Amino acid sequence: MAPDPSIDPTEVTYYQAHGNLWWDPNGPFWLLHRLNALRVRFICDQLVSVWPPAADSTRPLSGLRILDLGCGGGILSEAISAMGASVTGVDIVSRNIDCARAHAEAIGSAVTYELASAEILAGRGDRFDAVLNMEVVEHVAELPIFLDACVRLVKPGGVMFVATINRTVASWLAAIAGAEYLLRWLPKGTHRWSKFPTDVELENLLEDRGMKVTVRTGVAVNPFTKTLSFTPYRGINYMLMAHKAAR
16 A cells, blocks of 8 residues: 555554554553543434434444544554544554454444545545544654545535644653653554644644534543543543534
8 A cells, every 4th residue: 555645654663563452451562441431422313413323223323434544453443443433543553453353253343444545435435433542642653644535435414523632842841751651551652742733733724624523521530540531621632523414
């Protein structure tokens, strides 16, 4: 696959080395497993507010076509699929896709996985009700170019979710010094603080591309209990949802 401008080779190399460990709850991605329950709740709560399901639905996202960008080993993709959505998970790291496909086959998940980039999908005209950009934007080389493609993937009237880490002194202390060096919750080099977009920067980039941010929340991590929760404070981790106007 020819590289796209938004692909950072350093990030590809890092995840190629760790790609077989996605589903180990005690491995380097254990924090992502803890985070997943919170982000699935956030995504589902917002989607059902936009597209209300039948009152007796046990699969509230049925009928929705959802793209999980930078899907990794499929942790989020499988959880959203279990809620009834038709999910496509894409990643630029071959080992991630191999891991995701193997796990989906083992449990009978209906997620479709593809080795591809946002630019490739946008270029061939793919469109989705919702695009998930969860813990991805801080890993790309050219964020504006990446978001150009992401916005094209959202159908008119659709939504995009983004989760990332803010670029603040607090986030450096928590996500770099704390999580990677002091507590060793994540492998050193997982994140580069300079690549974190602030919430204001990200919202401006989205709104310049026709996406109106309508929901925002922060995410708090308790270092003693290793639990996560929503918080109004967005200075470290934050999530948001943005709408594209219907035509």
